[in-house]
Amino acid sequence: MKFGVHISIEGGVANAPKRAFDADAECFQIFSRSPHGGKSLKIDEAAIADFKRDFKKYKTGKFFIHSPYYINFASENNRIRYGSISAIRSELEVADSLGASGVVTHLGSSADLGDKAGEKLVEGLCKSFEIPSFGKDKTVKIKYKRFKAKLLLEITAGSGNIMGDTFEEIAFFIKETEKKIGKNVLGVCFDTAHAFASGYDLRTSEAVHRTFADFDKIIGLERIKLVHLNDSLASFNSHSDRHANIGKGKIGIEGIRSVLAELKPYDLDFVLETPPLRSAKDLELLKCLRKELS
Numbered sequence: 001m002k003f004g005v006h007i008s009i010e011g012g013v014a015n016a017p018k019r020a021f022d023a024d025a026e027c028f029q030i031f032s033r034s035p036h037g038g039k040s041l042k043i044d045e046a047a048i049a050d051f052k053r054d055f056k057k058y059k060t061g062k063f064f065i066h067s068p069y070y071i072n073f074a075s076e077n078n079r080i081r082y083g084s085i086s087a088i089r090s091e092l093e094v095a096d097s098l099g100a101s102g103v104v105t106h107l108g109s110s111a112d113l114g115d116k117a118g119e120k121l122v123e124g125l126c127k128s129f130e131i132p133s134f135g136k137d138k139t140v141k142i143k144y145k146r147f148k149a150k151l152l153l154e155i156t157a158g159s160g161n162i163m164g165d166t167f168e169e170i171a172f173f174i175k176e177t178e179k180k181i182g183k184n185v186l187g188v189c190f191d192t193a194h195a196f197a198s199g200y201d202l203r204t205s206e207a208v209h210r211t212f213a214d215f216d217k218i219i220g221l222e223r224i225k226l227v228h229l230n231d232s233l234a235s236f237n238s239h240s241d242r243h244a245n246i247g248k249g250k251i252g253i254e255g256i257r258s259v260l261a262e263l264k265p266y267d268l269d270f271v272l273e274t275p276p277l278r279s280a281k282d283l284e285l286l287k288c289l290r291k292e293l294s
Contacts, residue, residue: 004028005271013030016030027061028060052098064226074109074120074121076112084108100149104189129145129147146185152226153189157239165239188224197232197241204258208255243274
């Protein structure tokens with residue numbers, strides 16, 4: 001198990017590997033652009049080379065890119081929908097250019113389309129991988145690009161009409177998307193705070209075992225490529241997305257320890273998204289828990 005944190009790219013993406021090293025992170029996550037909107041940042045060849053050089057120098061383990069928060073593949077507004085498709089495609093290309101292991105994304109809301117939202121969401125995911133080609137007869141053929149980085153669907157807390165808060169929904173999106181674009185293209189980012197708030201109990205070893213047994217049956221534990229390890233300020237099944245520092249929330253230290261014990265055989269990367277004033281202490285605590293479990 002490797003433990004890390006979300007790292008700022010202030011001043012340029014090339015600064016991230018050293019910041020991760022300075023934070024004693026064994027893996028890390030970044031935004032490659034503003035998470036709230038706007039155009040993607042221009043990452044030129046020099047910045048890519050600098051990033052790769054320092055990533056190799058500081059040996060900070062795997063890293064992941066988190067997509068912007070505005071992603072909504074099921075929006076009725078074409079500007080938002082096609083902007084989401086374009087953003088995910090761009091993030092996957094940036095991920096491959098930098099050497100990231102995956103791109104984490106939320107999926108969007110069913111508020112606009114209701115029962116048709118899931119179908120539209122799958123269509124949007126597929127379009128993110130499309131490579132259209134035009135024949136001499138002006139017909140269009142669609143192929144799908146395979147990126148080295150996996151696109152990781154993040155389980156959500158399910159507030160409002162947000163999709164992706166159940167294992168069944170995530171399984172459906174993976175199955176239907178991979179029918180078209182090919183196998184093993186998608187993975188899962190398991191966020192403990194989100195899962196807890198969406199109704200998956202993580203407070204005891206027994207509850208954790210049941211939750212991941214269900215996950216394995218419905219999706220498959222091999223699909224988890226990254227864990228966002230967060231305690232939760234929000235109550236169980238509250239559908240509220242509020243992160244807490246490790247051991248300071250409703251999941252509690254027993255629950256976090258149980259998650260680590262349950263997932264230990266899978267050699268996963270765990271990234272903290274906890275309040276920053278205590279994130280260094282959270283990282284230290286996780287490393288102590290790992291020693292206890294060794």
